[in-house]
Amino acid sequence: MECYFGAKAALATMHGKERALARPFRALLGLELELPAHLDTDQLGSFDGRVPRTGSPEQACRRKAQLGMESLNLPLGLASEGSFGPHPQLPFLAAGLELMVFLDRERGLEIWERRIARHTNFDHRCVAEPAELESWPQRVGFPAHGLIVRPEQPWPDAQELLFKDLADQQRLAETIVAAAAGSSNGRALVETDMRAHRNPTRMACLRTLATGLAKRISTPCKACGVPGWGKVEVVYGLPCSWCGRPTSLVRSERFGCISCSHSEERPRLDGWAEADPQHCPLCNP
Numbered sequence: 001m002e003c004y005f006g007a008k009a010a011l012a013t014m015h016g017k018e019r020a021l022a023r024p025f026r027a028l029l030g031l032e033l034e035l036p037a038h039l040d041t042d043q044l045g046s047f048d049g050r051v052p053r054t055g056s057p058e059q060a061c062r063r064k065a066q067l068g069m070e071s072l073n074l075p076l077g078l079a080s081e082g083s084f085g086p087h088p089q090l091p092f093l094a095a096g097l098e099l100m101v102f103l104d105r106e107r108g109l110e111i112w113e114r115r116i117a118r119h120t121n122f123d124h125r126c127v128a129e130p131a132e133l134e135s136w137p138q139r140v141g142f143p144a145h146g147l148i149v150r151p152e153q154p155w156p157d158a159q160e161l162l163f164k165d166l167a168d169q170q171r172l173a174e175t176i177v178a179a180a181a182g183s184s185n186g187r188a189l190v191e192t193d194m195r196a197h198r199n200p201t202r203m204a205c206l207r208t209l210a211t212g213l214a215k216r217i218s219t220p221c222k223a224c225g226v227p228g229w230g231k232v233e234v235v236y237g238l239p240c241s242w243c244g245r246p247t248s249l250v251r252s253e254r255f256g257c258i259s260c261s262h263s264e265e266r267p268r269l270d271g272w273a274e275a276d277p278q279h280c281p282l283c284n285p
Ligand SMILES: [Zn+2]
Pocket: 240, 241, 242, 243, 244, 245, 277, 280, 281, 282, 283, 284
């Protein structure tokens, strides 16, 4: 896709995401990223919960990209948005949904890449004193990964109490004592910091997502030539090898265009055309 070679796109981020995005966009598209100087993306919702996000993650992501484009007066924009919580299929497991969007105002294009981040350190603890955390900070990758500390139920005069960018165990312990003192139940809430520049696990996921988006942008539709061709969904129902009925396993992947109706269904990459009967609701109920 030559059409973006040498062009500039606004990247709306306050959290160092250019470290993950710049290389794939330059290597695959020849596109340079530019960061708005004064952009408060936290106005659209912040990870520390001080500003709740309104609307869907898609809306927040699109709005962020638009803010960057307006701020730099560029027709191209990029933004990403992460949401963290229980895994949709496995509620006891933390997972993240990472979205990234590319907007091209002149061509009227909106190209998305999505990824479920199964590896995330998203977690929290409520403790009265530092020792209660035991080895949890190491398990969530502290101090390479950041932590945020605040009172669990803040007294009115401690509403603004919030500690982040903690350098080490000693600082973590100090802030837990201070936050617990500011809480009516005497407990501090310690959460993993999900801002990209304080979370190397998330940054690695963003790098993969950026590469996927850049590849998608660089792939034109065979029917109409518009950039953004790529996988749009997986199709379930791989047939059982005994009875031929559809199982809950993936049968194929559907690729599609963001502009016209052209799409293609492609078989599984591993070549499986039939499911083992153990996955069949009739042969192995
Ligand atoms: Zn069967």
